[in-house]
Amino acid sequence: TFYGLIAAALAETAYLTYSVYKETNPGLQKPQSLLKENGNKKKNIVILGSGWGAISFLHKLDTTQYNVTIVSPRNYFLFTPLLPSVPTSTVGSNSICDPVRTIARQTPGEVIYYEAAATDVDPVNQTVKIVHKNMNFAHGEAFVNKDDPIEKTLNYDYLIYAVGAKVNTFGIPGIPEYASFLKEAQDATAVRQKLFNAIEASRLLPEDSEDRKRLLTFVVCGGGPTGVELAAEVKDYIDQDLLKFIPGIDKEMKVVLVEALPNILNMFHPKLIEYTKEVFKTQHVDLRTNTMVKKVDAKNVYASAKKPDGTTEEVVIPYGTLVWAGGNAQRELTRSLADKITEQKTARRGLLVDEYMKLDGDDHIYALGDCTFTANAPTAQVAHQQGEFLADHFNKLAKIDDLQYVISLEKDQASKEKHLKRLERYKNSLKPFSYRHQGALAYVGSERAVADLTWGSWSTVALGGSLTFFFWRTAYVSMILGVRSKLLVISDWIKVSLFGRDCSKD
Ligand code: FAD
Ligand code: NAI
The missing domain is CATH 3.50.50.100 (FAD/NAD(P)-binding domain)
Structure with a gap:
């Protein structure tokens, strides 16, 4: 077994070296x-x-x-x-x-x-x-x-x-002016900059100020996988790293996820939806389902929330950073x-x-x-x-x-x-396209992921938890196209596990 492992490691190193050479020459x-x-x-x-x-x-x-x-x-x-x-x-x-x-x-x-x-x-x-x-x-x-x-x-x-x-804004007033998307690399940078602007600005305000609370509220609209994964990542960031540099921020800062439908992650197995909701509850992500965004201005999201008795009430959600993840158009x-x-x-x-x-x-x-x-x-x-x-x-x-x-x-x-x-x-020999669904994966926070896996046409396996998180990472690395990107992503993860995520604004 020992020699087998050495041989496998050598073969992997040789393959990597060859791939790097091919990519660069x-x-x-x-x-x-x-x-x-x-x-x-x-x-x-x-x-x-x-x-x-x-x-x-x-x-x-x-x-x-x-x-x-x-x-x-x-x-x-x-x-x-x-x-x-x-x-x-x-x-x-x-x-x-x-x-x-x-x-x-x-x-x-x-x-x-x-x-x-x-x-x-x-x-x-x-x-x-x-x-x-x-x-x-x-x-x-x-x-x-x-x-x-x-x-x-x-x-x-x-x-x-x-x-x-492109991102579907459904013509909702204020979204193009005030919200960020998460579609392109530049969007991700813009979200980070807005998040830090809001955090740093809040430091100048007294602790009981309403404006400070607003600035420290990160709102994501749209509970599809984009919105869920972003809310999960931001909450992790606050609880695992930001609190080391800004003590107490984990108590003050809120992550709110707004979804018009009764559930988030609607394409996933119901067990996984419940699992994600549970993770969000323990992580204190403020999940607002049945809440449809109607309008946005520079400081607030205006929505209409359906109550259990079927009536609706108008709600106002103040925000410091706003991300719109409403799907495709x-x-x-x-x-x-x-x-x-x-x-x-x-x-x-x-x-x-x-x-x-x-x-x-x-x-x-x-x-x-x-x-x-x-x-x-x-x-x-x-x-x-x-x-x-x-x-x-x-x-x-x-x-x-x-x-x-x-x-x-x-x-x-x-x-x-x-x-x-x-x-x-x-x-x-020209055969029509037929799609082979291999399942869906999503990160839901605190080192946990959910996976809807399909083996053959008959079995679906719904998994959630830390082992799934490991599987999520392995699967994504294997899907990355270039060797350079694979190595960079792995080294980013190692860097974060050693030093935490950094808090510069870029
Ligand atoms: P894209 O990948 O969007 O590519 C479109 C290309 O067209 C871009 O290069 C763009 O620059 C270019 N373009 C735009 N306009 C023009 C023009 N006028 N002329 C020429 N070129 C143009 N799917 C999954 O299966 N698993 C996931 O985990 C997953 N995660 C996602 C996470 C996020 C944050 C997002 C936003 C999407 C995710 N998706 C995921 C969905 C997936 O990214 C899309 O379904 C996929 O990118 C669609 O591929 P595409 O080639 O049709 O379009
Ligand atoms: P989506 O279409 O899956 O979700 C958008 C969500 O926004 C919906 O749940 C919708 O009900 C909600 N919404 C729309 N209007 C609203 C309003 N006015 N107020 C409140 N909520 C509102 O979009 P998403 O997440 O960007 O995904 C796009 C595609 O990319 C999907 O096919 C998805 O499966 C895929 N994707 C897959 C991922 C994965 O597998 N991990 C990750 C991200 C995207």
Whole structure:
């Protein structure tokens, strides 16, 4: 056993060293070209986005078979499952960002990256207009700064549309002005800065001041997994670390989680919902379910709370820091694309696609992830599987296209028939997408996580507790794409366990 362990450790070290070398020393890539070696036209693929769907697609695509261009205003892939850990510095924001250029350099064929946002898709002429501007993600749209734009138009044979979604504010007054989101890395930094502004400002006020109490109230609206994980992380931060630097803050500071529905984490097993509520109760997270936010101003959240007898009462929740985690809405670009295609006219909640992720009503656009409306939830797991499926599909389409080209040139009837049989086999190998749900995990605070795990189609296992927390960490590390990010996240966790989370404002 001892020698076995040594051998395993050596093998793991060798694998890590090789992976680090590969990531930092990308080899030569086959350059882009008009024609393939066999004389067939090399088709242009334009990928929009650098999130779960787009990057999973790029990762698996045989980039020697297409001229690939990837366009995204965000020049990195963001590992969103660990984003709620960033405002508290449990994990550094750089640790969960993998540069698109690093990823694009590791594919076998040359990939062009443009840091830009698509502003218009023309499905008739198969073009995308892209614009580079100075960017700011603070409010969910791709960018808001309109200064100095540089534009370009790209032609595509195939468009891989994976622009994700924006945060849904439901038109609630005050949210865009006063609340932060938790969607992008910059949002996490903004939340941290607001939290510290509020804490430091409160120090100037007398202890019995109402304004001091308000500043020391961290309010999260939306009890989906984003809101729950953020509330849990902030409460941990206060109780485990901040109190060491600011004695007594754990008694004064409040974390409030507001949810319109009777329960939080509605997609999880009821046992896990109860478990999370129990953890929140013991940790003194102020959970306000059945409370629908109606309006927000610079200091207060105004909500309507349903009482057990069915009546409602208006409540005012003063806040120092406010985060809105109300779920997803479609981006303007997605709405405008849907408006251009007759079959997409009913696509209110996302683009409609067939079982190959091809857009209904268009043969050259494929869409995946949060910008689509399918039977599956808008999760990283779904977007990742769709991306890998689509890459495999396109690898097969390239073979079919080459064979069709060979057949079109073939003069000999016998050879032609042999090719046609092969073509039939290739076409039969195109299988529709089928999602394999592997379960859901969420961190609920004080080193506990909940897990809804699915083994096969028949069994679901609901787990909560410290062991699940260990599993949560292991599972997330294994899901991180780059070796660099894996190592950074592990070292962040080690750093926090040795020195605690730091309390600088950034
Ligand atoms: P995204 O990953 O959002 O990527 C969209 C990309 O498109 C981005 O790169 C964006 O910059 C780019 N883009 C935007 N506009 C344009 C434009 N006009 N032109 C070109 N590009 C554009 N899911 C899980 O399964 N497990 C989890 O633990 C989990 N945790 C999460 C935690 C948080 C805090 C959040 C916010 C989400 C979490 N999710 C999780 C959900 C998951 O992140 C999403 O479902 C997933 O990111 C969807 O992938 P996507 O590729 O569709 O979109
Ligand atoms: P969500 O849509 O899951 O939750 C939003 C919550 O906000 C809902 O519970 C909704 O009832 C509530 N809400 C909406 N309007 C409200 C109002 N006016 N007042 C009070 N509450 C209101 O959104 P979330 O959490 O951002 O997740 C988005 C997607 O990402 C989901 O598919 C989720 O499964 C996935 N995700 C998964 C994670 C995980 O598996 N650990 C972590 C984070 C996100």
